[in-house]
Amino acid sequence: ICFGLSFCFELKKNLSEYQIFVGNPRELIPSERFVYYELITPLFTDYALKHRLINIPNGNKIDYKEKETFDFPKGSMIIKTFYYPYDFNNIKEGIDLVETRLLVYETSGWKAYPYIWNEDDTEAVLSVAGGIRSVTWKDGRGTQTIDYIVPNMNQCKGCHVKDGNFLPIGPTARQLNKDFEYIDGTSNQLSKWQDLGLLKNLPDSDAIPKIADWDNPSSGSLDQRARAWLDINCAHCHNVD
Secondary structure, eight states: OEETTTEEOOOOSBGGGGOOBOSOGGGOOBOTTOEEEOOSSOOOOTTOEEEEEEEOOTTOOEEOOSSSOOBOOTTOEEEEEEEEESBTTOGGGOEEEEEEEEEEEETTEEEEEEEEEOTTSSOEEEOTTOEEEEEEEEETTEEEEEEEEEOOHHHHHHHHEETTEEOOSSOOHHHHOSEEEETTEEEEHHHHHHHTTOEEOOOOGGGSOOOOOTTOGGGSOHHHHHHHHHHHHTTTTSSOO
16 A cells, blocks of 8 residues: 555564564664654553654654644554563563554555564564453562453454544643653654654644643642543543534
């Protein structure tokens, strides 16, 4: 599937064929084509941590939106990798990769492709039917074990469809309006995207909304933090529409 002259997408069986990560996948080091980002209050998914990347076709830009999900150009990719530390009290002990989801903006709209990592975390394989992975970790309550469910392609639509259209959920101005420590210094994520030529129509910083961090009392009142949690976890289905 080609988008102009700048980007062609070919669905691969193995995640490694996209060359998203460099070196050991467990180190989650992205290649130069992909830009890392974080959300202020992320969606809860069975205690999993998430690593997020975007890739925008050369010469194209994301269109800033004040309230709605950003308007991405055709050919954009959003990559989200779900993983568990062996020990939540000491993440440096290592992590277990579970799944990587690709959201690809194709000519017919956004499509979701789930990839499940093998036991050695050396490769993730496309699984349109989803799957189940047994996951074990340690935390303050002791050792936890669950059957982690990877949704199939149709189940992804259960959360991502709005007004009949498949859309990303997290990339909004209020969620991305935070500082991040990049290799070349600390910068606001949205300002960084603009500097990289990925984002257009970014307003002055005081005009950009910002959501509270549900887990940080200094980021807002209890009411604001509760609403932040509901916004990302519930409002994509439960809203005025």
